Amino acid sequence: MGFVHRRRRGAELFLLVLALAVGIGAYAAVGLGVQGEVPPDIVGYGGWLAALVITAHIVVRITAPYADPVLLPVVAALNGLGLAVIHRLDLAYEAADRTHGFAQRQLVWMTIGVVLFLATLIFLRDHRVLQRFTYTTGLAAILLLLLPMVPGLGATINGARIWIRFAGFSFQPGEIAKVLLVIAFAGYLVLHRDALALAGRRVLFIDFPRGRDLGPILAMWLISLGILVFQGDLGSSLLFFGLFLVMLYVATERPGWLVVGGLLFVAGATAAYFLVDNVTNRFNFWLHPMDYYDRSPGSFQIVEGMFGMAWGGLIGRGFGAGSPERVPFAESDFIISSIGEELGLTAVIAVVLMYGILVERALRTALVCRDGFGKLVATGLATVLALQVFVVVGGVTRLIPLTGLTTPFLSYGGSSLVANWVIIALLLRISDQARRPAPVLTEDDPAEADVETTQVVKVQR
Known part of the structure; x- marks a missing residue:
């Protein structure tokens, strides 16, 4: 007896309508709160945002009909909310004669991200093809990480040499x-x-890996330290090492790797604190923010962000009633503090819950995936999102030292936005493959005459 598989594309469309209401409604609320009227370009802006999201839905419906129905709506809501908050900051920057126009550029980057999202789904019909390029992608990743070190091409911003500049x-x-x-x-x-x-x-009920097998994790540790020392990028160093450690544990199911990785992390962090000035400053700002408020470099950004979130309280001051522009880089590194000030702790909790949903659905995809490569890719992509959100929100709220990563889909930044849209496309492709009905084998097929009819497992989620 077979079962009917539910594609859940109708549920995805309904959730997308709610996501558009969040994004367009927030944009209208910014105009009402700051300028006292609905923005005159609300129709054009809302129409373009709806066109991007509905186009993405149609392509998913055609190319990945069994894909997870929750991922795209959550991403659309986060991206729409981020655009509205960045637009609110633009208005504040414009009133103070400061650089603005971030929201327009972010919408352009969102368009590019959605185009690459569509291209990934259309041209990558089976994620397992990517396994053929294991070493090619690894080499390409290392070359990309080295690009900012090229003289004349790399640029140092806020103490981190992680940018390249070309043709403006x-x-x-x-x-x-x-x-x-x-x-x-x-x-x-x-x-x-x-x-x-x-x-x-075996030490204290934990089986440690063999010494001869420590090469990969030591190599990743050294690469992460190299990024930290030569590029001054604490966030990326933590992200890459944590990513490899989690994937290694998931692949081997050996807790010993977590112990070894944890010890290497502590050793590396201790050495960096004493040897790398940027890391020393970040730790000092974290431990004693008020002592460095008026210094340069100092903790002005952290302290102002904390004051803003405290002023926002539980439900926020409302769009236009706060002063989030006081925080340096409020549109990128500290967009969470901007949300906390004007929309309150309630909105911050809602945002964190949406990220939790993204990570949960990605891990669910890894659980139901039928091949080992897809399981690890989905787990790795979920880990990237989880670690990035943790270090950003943790840094802004002073749970951990500030690292400088962007908040996925919320913060201003074209590189991050485009990469994250590709991540969602890969997760949708893997989930479509995992949730598709298994083929039913019957005795009518001469090639499978001796095989009993296989029951198809019902996939409802």
Whole structure:
């Protein structure tokens, strides 16, 4: 007896309507709160946003009909809310005769991201093809990470040399590298996980890996330290090492790797604190923010962000009633503090819950995926999103030292936005493959005459 599989595209469309209401409604609320009227370009803006989202839905419906129905609506809501908050900051910057126009550029980057999202779904019909390019993607990722070190091409911004400038445009190649590293790590671990899973010495009920198998994690540790020392990028260093460690643990199911990775992380962080000035400053700002408020470099950004969130309280001051523009880089690194000030702790909790939904659906995709490579890719992409949100929100709220990463889909930044849209496309492709009905084998097929009819497992979620 067979079961009918539900594609859930209707549910996705309904959720997308709600997501558009969040994005367009927030844009209208910004105009009412700041200028006292609905923005005159609300029809054009809303129409373009709706066109992008509905086009993405149609392509998903055609090319990945069994894909997860929740991922795209959550991303559309986050992206729409981020555009509205950036537009609100633009109005404040314009009133103060400061650089503005970030929202328009962010909408352009969103368009590019959606186009690449569509291209990924249309041309990548089977994620397993990517396993053929394990070492190619790994080499490409390393080259992208090295690009900012090229004289005349790389640029140092806020103490981190992670940008490249070319023909008047700036780009952060590490955002693309994180996607390529997930593919490279997954392909490598699928091939070598049996050897890496072998146990060595047993200490306190934990089986540690063999000494001869420590090469990959030591290499990743050294690469992460190199990024930290030569580029001054604490966030990317933490992201890449944490990503490899989580994927290694998932592939081998050996807790010993977490212990070894944790010890390496503590050793690297301790050395960086004493040897790298940027890391020393970040830790000092974290531990004693008020002592460095008036210094340069100082903790002005952290302290102002905390004051703003405290002023916003539970429900916020409302769009236009706060002063989020006081925080440097409020449109990028500290967009969470802008939301906390004008929309309150309630909105921040809602945003964090939406990220939690993204990570949960990505991990659900990994659980139901039928092949090892897809499981590891989905797990890696979920880890990228989870780690990025944790270090950003944790840094803004002073839970951990500030690292400087962008908040996925919310913050201003073309590199991050484009890469994250590609991440969602890959997750949808894997989930479509995982949720598709298994083929039913019957005795009528001469090639499978001896095989009993296979029952198809019902996939409702």
